Amino acid sequence: MKEYKNPLVERYSSKEMLYNFSPKKKFTTWRKLWLALAECQKKLGLNIKEEQINDLKKHLDDIDWNRVSFYEKKFHHDVIAHLYALGEKATIAKPIIHLGATSAFLGDNTDLILLRDGLEIILNKLINVLFRLRNFTLEYHNTPTLAFTHYQPAQLTTVGKRSSLWIQSILMDIEELEFRFQNICFRGVKGTVGTAASFKELFDGNLKKVKYMEKKLSNKFGFQKIFPVTGQTYDRKVDAQILNLLSNISQSSHKFSNDLRLLQNLKEMEEPFDKEQIGSSAMAYKRNPILSERMASLAKYVISLSNSSAIVAATQWLERTLDDSANRRLVIAQSFLATDAILMIWNNVLENIVVYPKMIEKNIYQELPFLITESIIVKSVKNGADRQEIHERIRIHSMKTNSKMKLEGKENDFIKRILNDEKIPINEKEVNQMLDPKNFIGFSSDQALEFIDKKVNPILDRFHRMIDSNRNLKI
Incomplete structure (x- = not known):
């Protein structure tokens, strides 16, 4: 220790x-x-x-x-x-042993193998996150909830439509990951500065033999593409691109963790909390969102490391300089390990996430009366009232209601005020019809279902063998 x-x-x-x-x-x-x-x-x-x-x-x-x-x-x-x-x-x-080779033949080709294999591990876990979010979206595609802009109540959406936004970020990450995975190249046998001079001598100037050897080596280690030219090393932009991908995945996870923590504060959703788990050493009642917080913490770390690999790529000298070595030993492995950890936590949270429909409904009805004001205006005008006069009376009632709620902690009595106002020609039955939350979710449900059907399911079908292959999650 x-x-x-x-x-x-x-x-x-x-x-x-x-x-x-x-x-x-x-x-x-x-x-x-x-x-x-x-x-x-x-x-x-x-x-x-x-x-x-x-x-x-x-x-x-x-x-x-x-x-x-x-x-x-x-x-x-x-x-x-x-x-x-x-x-x-x-x-x-x-x-x-090592005939005609240079250190980069070992180091760079091995690093490319580890990068490729690491991407496959990441893809596996990311597909499982997508799978769980798909299921969540389908379950709650038609469940109304308050939408927020500036973290202020706005219109209504659905729980599933909101989760489709998390999925959208993941689809972008998977698309980029597939591109990097499919286009990663083998360094091959390029000699000390990329000219293959040692192999020219070994094979008496026979370029065909050198190309044959390079192709055979590439295929043996699972690569279909070879860098056509290199210096002593492969272009360090490859590292920067892959670490930027890991940063993008981390950004997606951080956004999810932010949203979940905000919703947990509203008591609408909650990450899993074990029966004997302790939230605070002082406040025994607390249920702190430690998994989401850990995701966010690790995500910040991965995002910061991507800048390091970009600096390395930008500051290489001529055919190679060794000031990349110690940096790469740290940032590449650390970025992969941290992203791997993020995805395991994310899968665990989604596997056991809790939704509280009654709390969602309660929060909706705190704000819903204000959301029907435009419908009240339209109905009143249809019933013979002056549009501007109704708008002004609604404005006054909403300001008084807000004042009572904020200054005195009173319940929302906006509807009661509207029904008691003789100058607003609308009855209780008409208002109650307006107060159905599903009147205000727009095409949320349709959008979520179409998105799942056309964008998400085809990807899950392609990678169905990866689904649920990470059951033993280390938390």
Whole structure:
């Protein structure tokens, strides 16, 4: 307990995302790259023996971390440290490991693999958020609720129409995620500054062999596209684009967490609260929205990190400079781990979210009398009254009602005032017909249902295998 522990590791992120950015996955991927490179080189005629290939295969997983640490302290170079540690075990393969390659062949190609695999984990969880919000929207598509602008009561909408706004943000995120996932490229075998000079020498100037090797390596690691040109590294804008995507997902989650906390304050909706959960050490009655708050806190962190990767991309020198390295070790993994945590929390909240229809109805009827004023004017004019005179009398009654409510804590008596005003030609039956909340939701229900049918369901159909695959949520 005397050393700093990363909360993303100890408290928040999933095992699958932690493994994706673990030393084990990173450095076994290095060894797989070394093996695949040697296999291609052998097939293309270089003097590499089958027993050397088999020797490499035998030692893909048995990394001696102590020896790696020893060599890294000695050489101050992580690739050389792993090369020497592997060479001690794979003695037969040692002479041909890393032939023609540079550190970026390992580091950059591995990073692209981890980025791609991380995006798939994120997509999986994001699809589950979409699935749960879709179900929520369908359940409450026709449930009237107060809409707010400037956090002041405005017109009515429906609970499901409001949740369709959260979904709209997610659809934008999924569209961007799919684009990044489908267009991520393999760095390939480009040599020290991107010219593939070492491979030109190895293959006696045969460019076709170099292209063949690069294509085979790319396909072996699941990539259909290869960067046509690079310096020593792939363009660091790729990192900036992907971290910006994670920032966008975080923005969507933060908006949801804001809205839920506001609605929880109104007692209309509530995040899950365990039976023995304690909201406050002092105030025993409190039910604090800690999950939404945690989402918001992590989202702020992810959003801030995206700026760091943009600065790195902007400040690279010529074919490469190493001032990106320490930054990337931190911000890429941290952004993925935090976004992963956000999505797990979001799924948990949606799985157990609570809606209080009676409180929603109560809040509606506190404001609904004011919302029917235009209908009262129209009806009164139809009954022979002067439009401007009715408008003025309604204005006076609404001001007096507001004053009573705010200064004296009285209930809304606006309707009673209207019915008692002999100069407003309208009766109780006509007013009661106006007071049905569903008269004021416009096309909310239709919009929500059409949106789900045309925009959401096709995506869920495409990714149906991912749905509900994250049942064990770490909270």
